[in-house]
Amino acid sequence: MTPADTRPANPTLTERLRRELRVLITPGRRMADELECVASVLLAIVIAHLVGAEMIAWAAFSAFVLLKGPVGETLVRAVLRMIGTFLGATLAIWFERMTNLALWQIMLAVALVGGVGLYGMLTAKRAYAFLLFGLTFLMIVLDRMENRHLDIEALALTRVLEVGAGTLACVIVSVVSTLTARRWWPASLTPSTPPVGWHPDAARHAVQAAIALSLLPVIHLYWDIPELAQAGVTIMAVMIVPVAGLGSSGLAPVSRRLRQRAVGCLAGGLLAAAILYVAHGSVPLLVAGTCLGIVLGRHIENGSTRNAYLGLQFTLAVLVVLVPDDYANVAIEPGLERMVSVFIGMAILVPILVAGHLIAPERAAADTSEDTSASE
Structure with missing residues (x-):
């Protein structure tokens, strides 16, 4: 009997921990990936400050989510993210110039562009560009609605700068890692999803x-x-599920x-709040706490497919709370406002999903029985 045979079939929570x-x-593949994420986020924060970006946490999160797989895969995702961001920002500027920003116009625009972006993410070959196209337009238009005094071109520019800072940082770290750590621990390819037309x-x-x-x-x-833009990001993000698993109800x-x-957001937010309290404005402690949150979140994400999204949201909450727009004026309020907006997005979406599920109960039941038969 080998040592592997002596392991319990169902390990306890303590054993899993x-x-x-x-x-x-x-040291290994997972540690290399987690340290890459730390380096990528920290570099993105520095670059974002240097180029004059405003929402530094978005640059940090861009650097985090882009870093997946070998350098070639990272480069493709980086290009698609920049293309989608640029197109979304350009359309947002055009939208303001061509309309008077009436309520019905904004409602129609965010619905149409967001819906197209999500549908493209679910079905298109260049899915990532579609997603960033919809997200960028949504964030700029909702931010502009919330801050009427701001110039939309300035908002669009800072969104591009934020994503650009995160993208550049991610590519630099990925290239350096490929020449060093990844020679011993190669990155795993992310399974590609073919376009479905x-x-x-969907x-x-x-x-x-x-x-x-x-x-x-x-x-x-x-x-x-x-x-409120964070509520829109939440709505689009949680709706990204495999088309094959949709059936008649998502x-x-x-x-x-x-x-x-x-x-994930609650756990990450609680950790971030505790770190923020202990740091008491100390930048080194805030940075160290950010690194800890990134490593823990990525470790959860890499642990199992079932908990991958939870780990991603854990990291998102840490970055939202612990990466301020200005380290000289650290406060918990902006992070809390963004977190509250995340839960507002969920609260808006759930009744619509339930209503859609109830509209076609017979189809939903048929899909459920088919799934059950297939699994048996």
Whole structure:
């Protein structure tokens, strides 16, 4: 009998935690990836400050999410992210120049562009560019609605600078790592998803997201919720699920992502708040806490496919709270406002998903029975 045969079939939580802690401190592929993420985020923060970006946390998050797989894969994602960001920013500028920013125009625009961006993300060959196209347009238009005194060209420019800073940092770290650590621990290829063309279930799914997005301007009008763009990002992000698992209702797969986003954001937010309290404005402590949060979040993300999205949201919360726009004026309020907006996005989306599920209960039941038969 080999040592592997003596392992319990169902390890306890304590045993799983011990195993993950051993992996965390053991040099290897996962450690290399986690340290790459730390270096990428820190470099993105520095570059974002140097180029005059405003929302530094978005630059940091761009650097984090881009870093996946070998350098070739990272480069492709970087190019697609920049193309999507530039196109979304350009369309946002054009939108303001061609309209008077009436409420119905904003509602229609964020619904249409966000829906197209999500549908492209689910079905297109250059999916990542479609996603960033929709996200960038959404963020700029909602930020402009919230801050009427700001120039939309300035907003568009800072979005491009933020993504550019994160992208540049990610590419630099990926190239350096390829020449050093990745010679011993090569990065794993991310499985590619082939384009699916026209897909009615994906179209229905995108329409549900578009309806949720269209409600954000109305909510801002009556409740004046700050950082509302984060609610829009949440709506689009949690709706990104494999087309093959949609069926006639995306309620089940999206609900799992909603739960993981909620748990990940709460856990990451609590850790970040504790670090912020202990740091008491100390920049070195804030940076060290940011590094700790990145390593923990990426370690969770790399641990299992089931918890990957939870780890990503954990890191998002850490970056939102611990990466201020200005280290000279560190405060928890901006991070909390962005976190609240994330949960508002969830609250808007859930009733729409439930309604869509109930509209076609017979189809949903048929899909469920087919899935069950296939799994058996």
